[in-house]
Amino acid sequence: MEMSMRATEDVAMGEDVTPPIAPLALALYDSFLPSHCSSCFSSLSPPPPPRPPLAGSPLYCSARCSSSASSLRLSSAEELLLRSPSPSSSAAVAVPGDTSDLRAALRLLLAHGLDAPSWRIGGLLTNREKLMSPESSGDGEVVERIRSGARALAAARRRLGLGGSGGDAVLEEAALCATITNAVEVQDVDGRGLGIAVYGTEFSWINHSCSANACYRFQFSGPEISSLAPDESRLRIVPYGDRTQMDSVASRPGEVRKDYGPKIIVRSIEAIKKGEEVTVAYTDLLQPKAARQSELQSKYQFRCSCTRCDAEPLGYVDHALQDFRAAYGYACEDSANCSIDQDEAARRLSELMDGVISEYLSDSNPKSCCTKLESLLTESILDEDLTLKAGSKQKFFLQPLHHLSLNAYITLASAYRISSSQLVAPQIQAGALLLETLKLSRISGAYSLLLAGAVHHLFRSESSLMASAATFWLTAGESLLSLSRNLAWHIFSEKLQTACSSVPKPQSCGCSLMNKVQVRPFWSQALYADFENTSGDFTSCIAVLTKMLWGFLAHGSCYLQAVKDPVDFGWLRTVEIFNEYNSGAHLDDTGLDSTYKLHESYDQERRQLLFQLGVHCLMYGGLLWSICYGQTPHILDTLSNENGIIDCSLDRLENF
Numbered sequence: 001m002e003m004s005m006r007a008t009e010d011v012a013m014g015e016d017v018t019p020p021i022a023p024l025a026l027a028l029y030d031s032f033l034p035s036h037c038s039s040c041f042s043s044l045s046p047p048p049p050p051r052p053p054l055a056g057s058p059l060y061c062s063a064r065c066s067s068s069a070s071s072l073r074l075s076s077a078e079e080l081l082l083r084s085p086s087p088s089s090s091a092a093v094a095v096p097g098d099t100s101d102l103r104a105a106l107r108l109l110l111a112h113g114l115d116a117p118s119w120r121i122g123g124l125l126t127n128r129e130k131l132m133s134p135e136s137s138g139d140g141e142v143v144e145r146i147r148s149g150a151r152a153l154a155a156a157r158r159r160l161g162l163g164g165s166g167g168d169a170v171l172e173e174a175a176l177c178a179t180i181t182n183a184v185e186v187q188d189v190d191g192r193g194l195g196i197a198v199y200g201t202e203f204s205w206i207n208h209s210c211s212a213n214a215c216y217r218f219q220f221s222g223p224e225i226s227s228l229a230p231d232e233s234r235l236r237i238v239p240y241g242d243r244t245q246m247d248s249v250a251s252r253p254g255e256v257r258k259d260y261g262p263k264i265i266v267r268s269i270e271a272i273k274k275g276e277e278v279t280v281a282y283t284d285l286l287q288p289k290a291a292r293q294s295e296l297q298s299k300y301q302f303r304c305s306c307t308r309c310d311a312e313p314l315g316y317v318d319h320a321l322q323d324f325r326a327a328y329g330y331a332c333e334d335s336a337n338c339s340i341d342q343d344e345a346a347r348r349l350s351e352l353m354d355g356v357i358s359e360y361l362s363d364s365n366p367k368s369c370c371t372k373l374e375s376l377l378t379e380s381i382l383d384e385d386l387t388l389k390a391g392s393k394q395k396f397f398l399q400p401l402h403h404l405s406l407n408a409y410i411t412l413a414s415a416y417r418i419s420s421s422q423l424v425a426p427q428i429q430a431g432a433l434l435l436e437t438l439k440l441s442r443i444s445g446a447y448s449l450l451l452a453g454a455v456h457h458l459f460r461s462e463s464s465l466m467a468s469a470a471t472f473w474l475t476a477g478e479s480l481l482s483l484s485r486n487l488a489w490h491i492f493s494e495k496l497q498t499a500c501s502s503v504p505k506p507q508s509c510g511c512s513l514m515n516k517v518q519v520r521p522f523w524s525q526a527l528y529a530d531f532e533n534t535s536g537d538f539t540s541c542i543a544v545l546t547k548m549l550w551g552f553l554a555h556g557s558c559y560l561q562a563v564k565d566p567v568d569f570g571w572l573r574t575v576e577i578f579n580e581y582n583s584g585a586h587l588d589d590t591g592l593d594s595t596y597k598l599h600e601s602y603d604q605e606r607r608q609l610l611f612q613l614g615v616h617c618l619m620y621g622g623l624l625w626s627i628c629y630g631q632t633p634h635i636l637d638t639l640s641n642e643n644g645i646i647d648c649s650l651d652r653l654e655n656f
Contacts (some may be wrong), residue, residue: 003205003241004277011272014528014627017236019218020263021202024122025108025179026186027100028195033058039065040221041186041194041262044590068260068314078103081156100196101179106156109175119174126174127181130301149176181300186218187260191471199264204267205239209279210292211307212464215269216280217629219263236264237278252438269466269628280304285464288322289314290402309461317462320401322346349404352376357411366415366422373408373415377559399572400563401454413479416444434488439556441486445479445610446553448561449546452476452617453567456539467628473621474633480614482563486494489607528627538620543567545613552606615639632650 011017020221024318028038036043048059058078060066081102112122119126132143150172157172185198198204203216210399256363272278283295289309296304308315324345353376360369377398398405420440423433459465527534544569554560566572622636 001194002207003239005066005202005206005237006240006277007272007274008236008238009274011268012235012525012528013268013531014525014630016265016630017214017265017272017278018202018264018266019234020265021199022263023199023261024112024195025104026195026261027103027107027453028058029193030098031099032194036194037065038258039059042220042639044135056429063150065260075298078106078156081106082154086214101183103182104196104198105149105172105179106153108179109153109157109172110162114171114174121178122177122430124178124182124198124204126178126641127301128170128174128177131177131180132173146176146180151470158393182421185277187630188218188220188348195260197262197264199277201239202235202264203238203264203322206237206284206302207277208296208304210281210285210287210289210304210464212279212281213272213276213305214266214268214278214280215628216266217631219265221260221263240277265562265630267628267630270463276653281464283460286321286406286458286468289318290322291403308464313478315461317458317465320399320458321403323399323402325539342608346404349376349398353404353408356405360411360415363404364418369415370412370419373412374557374559377405378562380400399449401458401569401572404538406451406454409447409454413447413451413475415585416440416447416477417482420444438488439482441483442553443468443553443557443606445483446550446557446566447474448472448479449553449613449617450560450563452563452621453546454569456567457569466624470621470624470628472593474625474635475621477614477618477621478635480610480617484607484610484614486652489604495557527623530603534623535620538616538623539567542620543615543618545609549606549613 007017026039026041026043028036032041035047037060039060042061044061046057079098108121114121114126119128131146147169150169153172153176154169178199179196180199184199185193186195186197187193204212266278266280268278282300283292285292288297293304293309296302308318311318313319353373355370356372356376359365417440420437423437423440450468452475455472456469457464459469543565546565550566554563616635618633618639622633625631625633
C-alpha cells in the first residue's frame, strides 16, 4: 500500500493544513548564486559586485545563514560541484545544465546520511532501484546522467575528507535519486523559480493528483521577502498506508532540523473532510493528460490514476485541452483515423510554436513572434500525408481552449507588451506613435483577458486549476490597469474632445459588488464560505464590462476578432467561426460595436471602464490567490486606501 496523508479533522476552503516546514536540503539555481543568499534565498543587500554564476563560493546574507553551510563544511565542495556539468537536470530542475540538484543532494547526504537498512535519507525513500533500472530509464540516458552526477558528488565528498563511496558511488546515487524524486521548485512571491528544496515526510508523503484539493506556498525569512502568513497553523494531516514505512521513519533517532531556508506550507483549496486524502499537484495541470502522464513517469516513476486521469471518456477539461475543430468541408467520419490526425496536427503545431517562442526568447524580436504565433493560431493545419478511407484530407483549427492556444496567449500578451514598451518615448509624446503604442498595449491586454477567461472557464469544471486562474486574473488586471494609465490617453483624448462631444458615452457597469466588498473584510473565512456566490458576482460584473469593451480591445487582431466572448465560452458550441478567420461577425467592419468607431473610442469614459474591469480582475484574482496562498496580492494594497477601500472612480485612476 502506498503512503498518503489524510486530514485529522474537517478542513474548510482556504485553511493551512500544515505548519511551516523547514527543508531537509536546498540549493539555488546557478543563475541566482551571484545575487541571492544560498541559505534563505533572499536577495543580497546591498547587491554584491557582478560575477559569473559559477565563479567563487556561494554567498550568504548574514552570519546566521552562513553558519548553516559552514557547519556542513560545504563551501569547498560546492565550488567543485559548480564546475561540474549537471547530469540530471532534465529530471530534477527546469534549467538545463544547472547544478542545483547536485548541490542539494550533497547537502541532503551530509546533513542526514543514509539509513542503510531502509535505504532512506531524512526519512525519504531514495527510489534508486526505480530510477536506475533499465526498464524505467528507457534508453539508459537517465541512468548514465545519474551515475556521472554521483561520481561528481563522490569527488566533492572526498574533498571534504569524507572519503566518498567506492568506485560505483552507490551512496551518492541514492542521494541524487532522493533529490530528483522529492525536490520541488521554490518560487518567490512573483512566481519566479529561485531553486529547489527537499522537504521531510510531512510534505513529501503528500501524493499527487491532477484533481488536487490542496496547494502549497513558501514562507521566506530573509530581510527582503517578508512572511506570507503568521505561524499559527498546526499539522492537520497524518500518514496512512504502509506500516513498515511509517515504523522505519518513527524508529529513526530524533533529528534536530536547522530552522533555515524557505519553509513550505500546504493549504486547502476546497473543503476536505476528516479522513480524506490531501493531495497536491506535481505537474502543470493545464497540460493534456498524455503530457502530464509522461512527465510524472519520467520524473517520479509512476502513472497517475486520479479520477481526472482515469475518467472514461475524457472529462470536459482534458477534452478541451486537446480538442481541434475540423474545418467545414473536412469533417472526419472515421473516429480512429481522425484521432491519429489530431495527434499528428498537435505534434506539428507544438514543434512550430516551441520554435517561435524559443526564437523570441533568444533574439527578443516581439514583432516577429506576434506575427508568427497569430499565423499559427489562425491558419489551419492541413495533413498532406494522412488521408481517410474516404479519400478526404484532414484540416484542423486550434480551439481557443486548447493547451497550445493557452501557451500562445501567454507569449502573445508578453510580446505585445514588450513591443509597446520599445517604442521611443519622445515620439510617443509627440504623437507620432500615439495610436501604435495604444494598439499594442490594447492587444496585449486583450490576450491577457482571453487567457484569464479561458482558464477560468476550465476552472469552473476543475477546481484544482484555482491557482492558475488566480495568476492569470491578476495578470489580466495588471495589464488592463497599465493600459488605462497609458499617457497617450491624455494626448489623444484632448485632441478628440471637441470632435467626440456629440458621441454617446459608454455606461457604467453599475456594479454593487465593489461597495459590498468595501464594507466587510475581503480575505475572510466568511467570504470563502460564500465562495460560489461571491465568485458568481465577480464574474458577472467582469462579463458585463467585457461585453462593453471587447470590440475595442480586439480591434486590429484577426484572431481576437473571431473570439465572440473571452469570458463566456458558450458560443463555442454554436458558432463555427473557426472555419475561416475573417468573420468577426458579431463586430462591424472596424471590429467595434456599432456606436463607436476606433478614432472616437479613446475617451475618458472608456478609459474608466478599462480601469474598472482591471480592478475587478485584480480583486477576483486576489480572492482566488488568498484562498490558495493566504495572502493579499501586493497590487491590491497599492490600490486601496488606509481603510482597505478600493475606489473605481476616474479620480482614483488619475491618482493611482
